[in-house]
Amino acid sequence: MSDKSVEDYEREHRRLLEQVIAETRETADLTGCSKLSEPVLRALAAVPRHRFVPPAQLAWAYADTPLPIGSGQTISQPFIVALMTELLALDSRSVVLEVGTGSGYQTAMLASLARRVYSVERIPALAEAAERRLRELGVDNVEIRIADGYRGWEEQAPFDGIMVTAAAAEVPPALVRQLKPGGRLVIPVGPPQRSQDLRVIGKDESGASHSHSVLPVVFVPLVRNLEG
Numbered sequence: 772m773s774d775k776s777v778e779d780y781e782r783e784h785r786r787l788l789e790q791v792i793a794e795t796r797e798t799a800d801l802t803g804c805s806k807l808s809e810p811v812l813r814a815l816a817a818v819p820r821h822r823f824v825p826p827a828q829l830a831w832a833y834a835d836t837p838l839p840i841g842s843g844q845t846i847s848q849p850f851i852v853a854l855m856t857e858l859l860a861l862d863s864r865s866v867v868l869e870v871g872t873g874s875g876y877q878t879a880m881l882a883s884l885a886r887r888v889y890s891v892e893r894i895p896a897l898a899e900a901a902e903r904r905l906r907e908l909g910v911d912n913v914e915i916r917i918a919d920g921y922r923g924w925e926e927q928a929p930f931d932g933i934m935v936t937a938a939a940a941e942v943p944p945a946l947v948r949q950l951k952p953g954g955r956l957v958i959p960v961g962p963p964q965r966s967q968d969l970r971v972i973g974k975d976e977s978g979a980s981h982s983h984s985v986l987p988v989v990f991v992p993l994v995r996n997l998e999g
């Protein structure tokens with residue numbers, strides 16, 4: 772547990788924002804993104820990360836690192852969450868699919884930027900905890916489903932943006948199919964337990980897709996079966 776006050780968390784949250792802004796600038800040569808947009812910065816400032824980490828991790832809630840959230844999964848590093856959100860280029864009309872709800876932290880960021888967020892998580896305990904947190908924070912434009920996100924969410928497709936927060940061995944074809952023309956898919960691609968390639972896949976108005984690599988990243992694997 773942590774005996775930090777609201778003011779302590781607010782101070783640490785502000786420091787984290789500064790760190791993320793600096794890291795964005797320092798990685799610009801690699802990522803092509805030197806500055807986070809105002810809406811993404813506002814979303815990063817608005818979502819209280821300490822509400823998404825387990826009690827044992829509260830001391831590090833505003834550290835710019837991934838943290839364990841149980842079931843062998845992690846809440847992502849805030850810099851990576853901010854960068855991936857920026858790369859999706861959402862606006863207030865966007866309908867988004869997220870694969871890998873986890874703690875719900877990234878979900879909350881997406882929900883504050885987009886019109887509607889559909890999020891898929893394969894581990895029921897994580898999906899239920901995330902749903903509860905989002906409800907407590909008054910986030911009401913998110914729907915979470917317990918399923919294999921490799922197949923996307925056919926009934927709600929197509930999407931303006933799709934974000935995958937687990938590493939896939941290859942880009943799931945269903946996700947590319949479920950993207951609107953003009954939409955973007957942000958996904959780490961590569962082998963588990965090693966560094967992967969964060970990719971942005973865009974679909975142009977003619978329906979053709981094109982991909983570029985942004986940054987080496989390390990994510991937990993996208994697991995195909997629902998159990999185990």
Ligand code: SAH
Pocket residue numbers: 844845846847870871872873874875876877878891892893894897918919920921936937991992993994995
């Ligand atoms: N964005 C989350 C990251 C969680 S880690 C956060 O910041 O909290 C990745 C998540 O993807 C894990 O919760 C894991 O259970 C989930 N996941 C892995 N494979 C999946 C699949 N095929 N479908 C849905 N969720 C999956």
